[in-house]
Amino acid sequence: MTPQHTLLDYSSKARVENVMIPHIARLVRVIPMVQDNYLFLFRFEDPHLNETFIYKPGQFVELTVIGTGEAPISISSTPTRKGVLEMCVRRMGRVTNALYNLPENSFVGLRGPYGNGYPVDDMKGHDVLIIAGGLGMAPLRSLLNYILDNRNQFGRLILMYGTKTPDDVLFRDELESLTRRGDLECLLAVEQAYQYPGAHPWRGKIGLVTDLFQYVKNINVPNTIAAICGPPIFYKFVLEKLLKMNFSKDHILMSLERRMECGVGKCGHCAIGYKYTCIDGPIFTYWDVINMPELIEF
Amino acid sequence: MKILKLPKANFNKFLLGLNNYGEVHIPKKKSEETYVFAPMEDPSEVALEYLRTVIPPKKYFFKPKEALFKHSDGKNFIEHIEDVNKKLILFGLHPCDIHGLKILDIVFGTGYIDKYYFARRKNTLIIGLSCMPDEKCFCRSMGTDATEDGFDLFLSELKNSYLVTVGSSQGDDITNDMKDLLTEITRKDTNEYLKIRNERKKRFTLQLDISDLPYILELQRESEVWEDLGKKCLCCGSCSMVCPTCSCFNIYDKLSLDTKQTERVRQWDSCLFKDYAVVAGGHNFRANRADRVRNRYYHKQHGFVTQFGKPSCTGCGRCIQYCPTQIHVVEVFNKVRGED
Ligand SMILES: Cc1cc2nc3c(=O)[nH]c(=O)nc-3n(C[C@H](O)[C@H](O)[C@H](O)COP(=O)(O)OP(=O)(O)OC[C@H]3O[C@@H](n4cnc5c(N)ncnc54)[C@H](O)[C@@H]3O)c2cc1C
Ligand code: SF4
Ligand code: SF4
Ligand code: FES
Numbered sequence: 001m002t003p004q005h006t007l008l009d010y011s012s013k014a015r016v017e018n019v020m021i022p023h024i025a026r027l028v029r030v031i032p033m034v035q036d037n038y039l040f041l042f043r044f045e046d047p048h049l050n051e052t053f054i055y056k057p058g059q060f061v062e063l064t065v066i067g068t069g070e071a072p073i074s075i076s077s078t079p080t081r082k083g084v085l086e087m088c089v090r091r092m093g094r095v096t097n098a099l100y101n102l103p104e105n106s107f108v109g110l111r112g113p114y115g116n117g118y119p120v121d122d123m124k125g126h127d128v129l130i131i132a133g134g135l136g137m138a139p140l141r142s143l144l145n146y147i148l149d150n151r152n153q154f155g156r157l158i159l160m161y162g163t164k165t166p167d168d169v170l171f172r173d174e175l176e177s178l179t180r181r182g183d184l185e186c187l188l189a190v191e192q193a194y195q196y197p198g199a200h201p202w203r204g205k206i207g208l209v210t211d212l213f214q215y216v217k218n219i220n221v222p223n224t225i226a227a228i229c230g231p232p233i234f235y236k237f238v239l240e241k242l243l244k245m246n247f248s249k250d251h252i253l254m255s256l257e258r259r260m261e262c263g264v265g266k267c268g269h270c271a272i273g274y275k276y277t278c279i280d281g282p283i284f285t286y287w288d289v290i291n292m293p294e295l296i297e298f
Numbered sequence: 299m300k301i302l303k304l305p306k307a308n309f310n311k312f313l314l315g316l317n318n319y320g321e322v323h324i325p326k327k328k329s330e331e332t333y334v335f336a337p338m339e340d341p342s343e344v345a346l347e348y349l350r351t352v353i354p355p356k357k358y359f360f361k362p363k364e365a366l367f368k369h370s371d372g373k374n375f376i377e378h379i380e381d382v383n384k385k386l387i388l389f390g391l392h393p394c395d396i397h398g399l400k401i402l403d404i405v406f407g408t409g410y411i412d413k414y415y416f417a418r419r420k421n422t423l424i425i426g427l428s429c430m431p432d433e434k435c436f437c438r439s440m441g442t443d444a445t446e447d448g449f450d451l452f453l454s455e456l457k458n459s460y461l462v463t464v465g466s467s468q469g470d471d472i473t474n475d476m477k478d479l480l481t482e483i484t485r486k487d488t489n490e491y492l493k494i495r496n497e498r499k500k501r502f503t504l505q506l507d508i509s510d511l512p513y514i515l516e517l518q519r520e521s522e523v524w525e526d527l528g529k530k531c532l533c534c535g536s537c538s539m540v541c542p543t544c545s546c547f548n549i550y551d552k553l554s555l556d557t558k559q560t561e562r563v564r565q566w567d568s569c570l571f572k573d574y575a576v577v578a579g580g581h582n583f584r585a586n587r588a589d590r591v592r593n594r595y596y597h598k599q600h601g602f603v604t605q606f607g608k609p610s611c612t613g614c615g616r617c618i619q620y621c622p623t624q625i626h627v628v629e630v631f632n633k634v635r636g637e638d
Binding site (some may be wrong): 005006007009010011013014015016017018019020021022024045064066067068069070071091092096107109237257258259261262264265266267268269271272273274279293 | 299344366367369374375377400403405406407409411412413414416417419421447448467468490509510516519545546547548549550551553557560561562564567574575576577578579583584589596597601604605
């Protein structure tokens with residue numbers, strides 16, 4: 001689509017919807033999950049938008065806290081459950097702090113959805129192995145619930161999720177109840193299951209997320225797509241394991257984080273080599289990642 | 299293509315006549331070797347001899363700093379597009395700067411469309427002007443030393459007149475309105491033009507060979523050229539600000555003093571600034587100067603080429619002229635090519 005350099009072309013481009021302007025949404029509920037990681041539920045003020053805002057697991061929005069600024073946040077809910085957008089936000093700095101200080105029912109701004117999201121259509125018919133570390137569960141929860149809601153379109157489904165302690169497990173109640181489902185192998189691990197009086201007893205495993213591989217048998221590697229998300233050290237060990245199992249590099253999907261300002265491929269900040277994380281990503285195959293000219297340290 | 303002739307005797311009348319179509323901006327001389335595009339108060343101010351302004355014409359479409367929307371007590375974000383109804387005539391753009399705008403048209407018009415840019419682009423008439431290169435111009439190597447489109451009118455200087463090429467219907471309207479100032483071109487004018495073109499060709503002294511450059515850059519990623527350059531570059535960002543194709547920006551919110559109104563602002567940024575790739579928590583993906591410098595050069599001559607089939611450099615020479623430590627883009631690439 002090369003530009004025309006004509007008045008007609010300029011005029012039509014001056015008339016498009018303004019992508020920089022957020023939609024007004026209401027913060028309907030705040031659910032504390034773990035320390036400084038709460039789940040925030042939003043609804044658009046325009047009821048129509050709640051129906052028409054179509055997104056894919058793995059996509060993100062630019063969330064505006066009015067008067068403070070914007071931050072890119074993954075959507076943790078699934079498009080198969082309309083009406084409310086859920087976001088798991090970690091308290092980090094200016095914008096996220098301001099969000100934590102917002103009373104329920106306040107107005108915020110949302111624009112998006114942005115990014116490529118997980119290639120769910122291409123994943124259909126495959127076995128899916130979801131591996132999350134720490135906060136990496138936030139974007140993967142969308143994928144997990146999407147698959148559960150379209151369960152018959154996917155093969156075997158395995159979730160491995162590891163955190164430091166039981167207090168760091170995001171969506172703990174939800175995930176613990178999923179362990180009872182017969183059509184999902186849901187494996188949770190913590191490095192230390194220390195127990196303080198009154199704590200909810202830990203029923204998962206103890207160890208690193210990679211230790212969970214011993215509990216899943218006969219992974220059909222050529223037909224499996226692995227979606228992984230976590231901190232740098234997590235990627236190092238999980239990738240090592242997957243490559244040893246002979247996962248093809250384009251069957252490993254990773255979510256990358258970079259500085260973002262615009263979310264729409266214009267401001268330049270999120271560039272890695274020749275790709276823009278905001279439009280070409282944030283989901284990349286491992287093959288894409290190792291071919292990115294700007295080295296990524298794991 | 300419609301081509302007419304404007305005798306130099308009629309030139310001031312022509313410039314004045316442009317006032318009928320909007321606010322006329324022209325190149326003006328600020329001080330020795332410093333030129334700017336600014337509103338015309340009198341036709342005598344036009345600096346026809348200028349080669350490059352400090353800030354390129356991108357400032358009219360992609361503003362150095364602008365509000366994107368406002369929010370007050372109500373629920374809505376109110377769109378704000380500065381100069382949305384202003385008719386502008388930019389007189390005197392050289393071919394490289396017209397190409398600069400054509401490159402920005404691609405950047406702001408591909409994928410998500412930047413409404414702010416195009417709202418102003420559609421209200422602006424571009425009147426090009428021919429030029430004679432200096433030792434910092436390498437547009438000929440970039441294929442931007444001439445242009446067949448991207449202007450409404452283009453003036454090519456001959457000895458006693460200008461050839462006026464009509465590039466759009468609006469340009470045609472202007473030449474019709476001003477037909478008393480214009481005459482037909484003759485065989486003699488064509489010959490004179492060819493002579494000047496040949497002379498101009500000889501004047502280019504600076505050359506950059508871009509054939510195979512993306513591949514060479516791929517091979518030279520770890521070259522010591524980048525480390526050396528990182529030591530010399532101050533990361534002041536001047537080269538980005540003056541570059542007609544650099545288009546990075548930051549976005550932030552500004553609260554009014556009474557805290558009742560917020561503005562979302564975007565402002566020019568440079569990939570050379572230290573915190574350009576800093577994320578929350580403090581990690582910097584390009585902490586070293588060498589990485590940031592390399593990133594700029596690779597974007598212009600590799601990334602953009604891969605994406606859009608041409609470099610995002612017009613060879614205008616601004617970054618050469620305004621770098622406080624005399625970093626010379628062509629010398630850098632020649633070093634990378636092993637040709638220095
Ligand atoms: C695609 C994507 C998805 C994400 N999904 C989630 C999610 O689901 N949940 C979540 O909690 N987080 C998520 N994040 C991270 C989240 O965007 C950041 O934590 C958030 O932007 C922090 O904003 P802040 O204003 O609270 O932090 P601050 O630390 O105040 O940072 C604000 C922004 O300013 C920038 N900045 C500018 N100058 C500087 C400087 N000198 N030093 C440091 N920073 C500077 C930072 O890079 C940062 O982007 C995601 C990020 C991306 C890119
Ligand atoms: S103008 Fe020169 S010193 Fe400044 S950032 Fe550019 S190359 Fe570096
Ligand atoms: S990189 Fe330098 S020569 Fe090329 S367009 Fe930008 S300012 Fe001009
Ligand atoms: S966030 Fe602006 S280009 Fe990606």
